[in-house]
Amino acid sequence: MQPLFRILEHPADLGFEVEGETAVALYAAAANALFHLMWDAFPRSGDESLVIAVQGGDQVELLVNFLEEFIYYHDARKMVFTGIVIDSLASGSLRATARWRIFDPEYDRKLRDVKAVTYHQIAIEQDAGGRYLARVFVDI
Amino acid sequence: MKLVQIDEYRWLVPRHGKMRTDALLFLDRELLAGIQQDKSIEQASNVACLPGIVGRSLAMPDMHQGYGFPIGGVAAFDPETGVVSPGGVGYDINCGVRLLTTAMDRQAVAPRMQALVDALFENIPTGVGSRQKDLKLNLQNLRKVLEMGAGWAVKNGYGTPADLDHIEEGGCLDWADPDQVSGRALERGRAQLGTLGSGNHFVEIGYIDRIFDAEVAAGIGLRLDQVTVIIHTGSRGLGHQVCGDFIRVLQDASRRFGIELPDRELCCAPAQSDEGRAYLGAMAAAANFAFANRQIITHEVRETFEQVFGRGWQQLGLSLVYDVCHNIAKYEEHLVDGHRRRLLIHRKGATRAFPAGHPQVPAVYRQTGQPVLIPGDMGRYSYVLVGTDRAMQESFGSTCHGAGRQLSRHAAKKTARGRNILAELAGAGVLVRGAGLGTIVEEIPQAYKDVAEVVKVMHNAGIARKVARLRPLGVIKG
Numbered sequence: 001m002q003p004l005f006r007i008l009e010h011p012a013d014l015g016f017e018v019e020g021e022t023a024v025a026l027y028a029a030a031a032n033a034l035f036h037l038m039w040d041a042f043p044r045s046g047d048e049s050l051v052i053a054v055q056g057g058d059q060v061e062l063l064v065n066f067l068e069e070f071i072y073y074h075d076a077r078k079m080v081f082t083g084i085v086i087d088s089l090a091s092g093s094l095r096a097t098a099r100w101r102i103f104d105p106e107y108d109r110k111l112r113d114v115k116a117v118t119y120h121q122i123a124i125e126q127d128a129g130g131r132y133l134a135r136v137f138v139d140i
Numbered sequence: 141m142k143l144v145q146i147d148e149y150r151w152l153v154p155r156h157g158k159m160r161t162d163a164l165l166f167l168d169r170e171l172l173a174g175i176q177q178d179k180s181i182e183q184a185s186n187v188a189c190l191p192g193i194v195g196r197s198l199a200m201p202d203m204h205q206g207y208g209f210p211i212g213g214v215a216a217f218d219p220e221t222g223v224v225s226p227g228g229v230g231y232d233i234n235c236g237v238r239l240l241t242t243a244m245d246r247q248a249v250a251p252r253m254q255a256l257v258d259a260l261f262e263n264i265p266t267g268v269g270s271r272q273k274d275l276k277l278n279l280q281n282l283r284k285v286l287e288m289g290a291g292w293a294v295k296n297g298y299g300t301p302a303d304l305d306h307i308e309e310g311g312c313l314d315w316a317d318p319d320q321v322s323g324r325a326l327e328r329g330r331a332q333l334g335t336l337g338s339g340n341h342f343v344e345i346g347y348i349d350r351i352f353d354a355e356v357a358a359g360i361g362l363r364l365d366q367v368t369v370i371i372h373t374g375s376r377g378l379g380h381q382v383c384g385d386f387i388r389v390l391q392d393a394s395r396r397f398g399i400e401l402p403d404r405e406l407c408c409a410p411a412q413s414d415e416g417r418a419y420l421g422a423m424a425a426a427a428n429f430a431f432a433n434r435q436i437i438t439h440e441v442r443e444t445f446e447q448v449f450g451r452g453w454q455q456l457g458l459s460l461v462y463d464v465c466h467n468i469a470k471y472e473e474h475l476v477d478g479h480r481r482r483l484l485i486h487r488k489g490a491t492r493a494f495p496a497g498h499p500q501v502p503a504v505y506r507q508t509g510q511p512v513l514i515p516g517d518m519g520r521y522s523y524v525l526v527g528t529d530r531a532m533q534e535s536f537g538s539t540c541h542g543a544g545r546q547l548s549r550h551a552a553k554k555t556a557r558g559r560n561i562l563a564e565l566a567g568a569g570v571l572v573r574g575a576g577l578g579t580i581v582e583e584i585p586q587a588y589k590d591v592a593e594v595v596k597v598m599h600n601a602g603i604a605r606k607v608a609r610l611r612p613l614g615v616i617k618g
Contacts, residue, residue, distance in 0.1 A: 112338070116383065118231075120405060139380070
C-alpha cells in the first residue's frame with residue numbers, strides 16, 4: 001500500500017511529510033516514506049526480519065536515529081526494506097521489526113542515494129484533533 | 141534582518157542579539173536577490189553566535205541554505221576557547237575537486253570522446269550504491285587509508301609521489317584518528333573506496349577555452365585548447381556516517397557544556413574537549429578517505445586514457461594540477477589584528493585560496509598562488525582561480541566552491557519534462573553518461589546558478605583571481 005507522504009522541495013536535497021493517527025503510526029509512516037524515496041522494492045515471500053532498536057533524547061532524535069538505521073543497513077549491506085511494524089514506542093526508545101532482503105536488480109530499482117537524515121526543519125507535531133505530523137529533510 | 145551594503149560585493153549583517161561578531165557576505169545584488177527566500181543569511185548570522193569565533197562569520201557568493209552553516213560558510217575559531225561543529229563541515233566530509241591536465245588538445249581527443257566517456261563510465265564505479273569490486277579492503281588496510289590518505293593510494297600503486305605535492309595538505313591530515321571512526325562508518329566505506337557516488341559527483345573531460353591571466357596560467361601549466369579532467373567526489377558513506385555519528389555525540393555535548401544553539405544543526409563542543417577532539421580525529425580520518433578516493437579515481441582515469449589512446453598516461457601528460465577540499469575543518473595559521481594565530485577554520489562549501497608566497501602553497505605554485513578549482517554545471521563551464529593576499533586579510537584565505545543549486549530536484553524534473561536532456565547536451569557538444577537518467581535530469585544546467593556570476597564576485601572583490609575557464613566535452617555522473 002502506498003504510504004501517505006508528501007514530498008517537500010528543497011534547493012539541494014529532499015524532504016517529506018507524513019501523518020499518523022498515533023505516534024506509532026507516524027514513525028512507521030516515516031520509515032515507509034524513506035523506503036519509497038530510496039528504492040522501488042516490494043514485499044516478496046522469503047523476505048527476512050530484522051529487529052531495529054534505537055534510543056533518542058527526544059521524539060525528534062528518536063526519529064532521526066530510527067530512520068538512519070535503514071540508511072546504514074542499505075549502504076553497508078545492500079539491504080532493502082519492504083515493510084515495517086513498530087513493536088514498541090516509549091519515551092526515548094523505539095523497537096521495530098523490519099522486513100528486508102538483499103537488493104536484487106531483477107526486481108528492485110534504486111531511486112536515489114540518501115546520505116543522511118538531517119535535523120533541518122525537522123518537526124513532530126500534533127494538530128488540534130490529535131493527529132501526528134512529521135517533517136524530515138534528508139541529505140542526498 | 142538588517143543588511144548593510146559595504147561595497148558592490150560585500151554586505152554586512154551587523155552584530156545583534158546573540159551574535160558575537162558580524163556576518164560578512166560576499167555577494168552582488170543579483171546573487172543576493174537569489175537567496176532572499178532561503179535561510180542562508182540567517183544561518184550565517186547563527187554561526188556568528190558560536191563561542192570562540194574569531195573575526196567574522198563569512199559566506200561566499202555561492203551561499204545557499206545548508207544544515208547549520210550555510211553552504212558557502214566559513215568561520216574561524218580559537219583552538220583553546222572555540223568550538224568545532226560538524227555543521228561547519230557537512231555530511232560529505234572532504235567533498236572536493238581535483239583538476240588534471242593533459243598534453244592533448246581538444247582536436248586530438250574529439251574523435252575518441254564517445255569511446256572515452258563510455259570507457260570512463262565502465263571503469264569508474266558510479267551511481268547509487270556504487271562499490272569497488274576490484275579493491276578489496278580488509279579493516280586493517282582501511283585503517284591505513286584513514287591514517288595516510290592519498291599517500292596510501294600512491295604507496296599501493298595508484299599514482300606517483302609527485303601527485304601528493306599537488307594536493308591540499310599533501311593529501312593527508314596527519315592528526316586523523318581512525319579509532320574515532322565507528323564500525324558502521326568503516327563498514328559503509330570499505331567497499332566504496334575508488335567510487336564516484338551519485339548526485340552532483342562527476343568526472344568531466346573538458347578543455348580550456350579562455351585564459352584570463354596568461355602568466356599565471358603558464359605558471360600552473362594551463363594553455364588554450366588543452367584537454368583537462370575534473371574529478372568531484374568525497375568521502376562517500378564513511379564520511380556521511382562519521383558526520384551522523386558525531387551530530388548525535390555533539391548534541392549531547394552542546395547540552396553538557398551549556399552551549400546555547402540558535403539551530404540544532406550547529407551542535408558543537410569545545411575543540412579541546414574529549415568530544416571535540418574525537419570529532420576532529422574522525423573527521424580527519426574521513427577526509428583522508430576522500431583524498432585517497434580521488435587519488436584512486438585519478439588512477440582509474442589515467443588507465444582509461446591509456447586504454448582509449450593506446451599510450452601510457454605519462455606520455456599523454458595526465459598531470460595533477462591540484463586537489464582542493466571544500467568541506468573541511470582544520471588548523472591553519474592566520475594573521476589576526478597583526479598577530480599570527482593558530483585557528484580552527486571551518487569551510488563548508490568553500491575552498492582554501494592561499495596566495496603567492498604562502499609557505500603552505502606547493503613550491504611549484506609559490507610564484508603563482510594556490511590553484512583554486514571551481515566547477516560549474518555540466519553544460520556550461522568551470523574555472524581555475526588563484527588565491528590572493530586579500531583573501532588572507534578578509535576571508536581566512538577562503539573563496540567559493542561552485543555554482544550552488546537554484547532549482548529543487550523536483551523543479552529541475554519539471555523543467556526537463558518533455559525534453560531529451562542527453563540529446564540537448566550532445567547538441568551543445570557535451571556527451572553525458574550517467575548511472576541513472578533521474579540523476580542527470582536533477583542535475584541539468586538550469587538547476588544551477590551561473591558559476592561565472594559567482595566567480596565574478598570573488599574576482600572583483602579581490603578574493604581570488606581568474607586564471608582560466610574550462611568547457612565540458614564529456615561527463616560521467618553518478
